[in-house]
Amino acid sequence: MxxxxxxxxxxxxxxxxxxxxxxxxxxxxxxxxxxxxxxxxxxxxxNATARSLRTSRTHTVGVLIPDLTNPLFPPVVRGIENVLFPRGYTALVANTDNEPDREAAHFEALLGRQADGFILATGRRDHPLLVSAHERGIPAVLVNRGTDDALYPLVTGDDPAGMTAAVDHLVALGHRRIVHLAGPAGLSTGLRRSQAYRHAVAAHELDARLVECESYTADAGERAMVALLTEAGERPTAVVGGNDLIALGALRAIRAAGLRCPEDVSLTGFNDMPFLDELRPALTSVHVPTHELGVEAARLLLEQIEGAPAVAKTISLPLRLVVRDSTAPPS
Incomplete structure (x- = not known):
């Protein structure tokens, strides 16, 4: 110097x-x-190490992502970095593959490198790691998914409003047999969206029909849709995916069964991940402001790092339905 x-x-x-x-x-x-x-x-x-010894901060933030192959998360990380970088912080991103042991290993490794705080998109409704982190006074913010026991701030989308908009859109087109391919019930997004689906179809005096997928992946969505199409009884005229990947898997199964979308089965997703408008048919989906999720999460974490208490509040960002070619009136 x-x-x-x-x-x-x-x-x-x-x-x-x-x-x-x-x-x-x-x-x-x-x-x-x-x-x-x-x-x-x-x-x-x-010399970052020397600076951290002087300031008791490393200006690094651990960001835990459940699945880096899911297009939902890169814009979230981009939003986080757009807030952290101008403030002199670096985001250290780790992928957990939705495995609790791997998540715990990454968390402890980043903590050993003196990360100043954490942003976690890995939240499960029952999450012992977060309970332990809270007891140790570690600053953290949850993004997209939360826990049943609210310990940390959560930044998420208004899932009930998004799901209601999707169901209302299908009902307005004339659909009466609407099935929800739901995300895992052990995740807050899966639970919130499933509950909202049930309330939305009930408001239209329709029967709820729900199939839970084991994960938020295209393969899981395809398996659930195959099982749905092979069941006895009337075939659904519309399907609401728990997320876009589940919807893409459902689209594979619809085509494999010799059916057409939207002529035989209308289909909606959730998240509005990039490039959906390039599909054939372009997928109708609930738009989640993923970049803004990251921005708000980073802002809340910096407040904690700078001394504010970790108030377990939820910031719910507005969602909107983007209508494309995968939904139409039933034939």
Missing amino acids: SDVARVAGVHKATASRALNPLTSGQVNQATARRVLAAARQLGYTP
């Missing part, structure tokens, strides 16, 4: 402020550029 200050022609304290994202705004822009040029010339890299 002394060498950088000497080459830039500034005091050491000025050089330090210019190279710290949290304080760089306190330095004249021309001076800051001169300091940065000197740092590049000398190959200077701030």
Whole structure:
């Protein structure tokens, strides 16, 4: 730092402020550029370990994701980073594959690296790891999925409103046999969306018919749809997927059975992940503001890191139905 200050022609304290994202705004822009040029010339890299010893912070945040192959989560991580980076924080992302042991191992590894806090998209309704983290006073925020025992802030979408909009849309088209391919009931999203589906069809005086998928994957959705189509009784004219991947799996099964979408079976998803409009047919889906989920989660975590208490509140962001070609009146 002394060498950088000497080459830039500034005091050491000025050089330090210019190279710290949290304080760089306190330095004249021309001076800051001169300091940065000197740092590049000398190959200077701030010693994060030394800084953390001085400040008791590492400016790193652990982000645990249940499935990185699910297109829902990259925009969430992008929103998190868009808040953390300008504040001088780095997100360390780990994939858990929805396995509790793997999640616990990643959590402890990041904690051993002195992560200042955690954002978890891995929430299960019964989640012992979060109970332990709360008892240890570890700052954390949940995103998308929550727990039955509210211990930490949760940022999620208004799932009941989204599911109600999907059912209302299908009923308005004339559908009366509407089935829900639900996500796992052990996850708050699966429970909330299933409950909302039941309430929505009941409001239209229709019978609820629900098939629970073992996971939020296309393969699970395909298996559930195959089982549904082979059951005795009247075939559904419309299917509401617990998420977009379940809906895509259902679409595979519909085609494999020689049926057409939407002529024979209308189909909706949930999350509105990227590229749905490129499918044939383009998938009707409930849009979840995934980037904003990440933004709000990061904002709440920084408040905790800076001393605010971890109030177990829920921030529910509005959702909207995006109507595309996969829904039509029943034939």
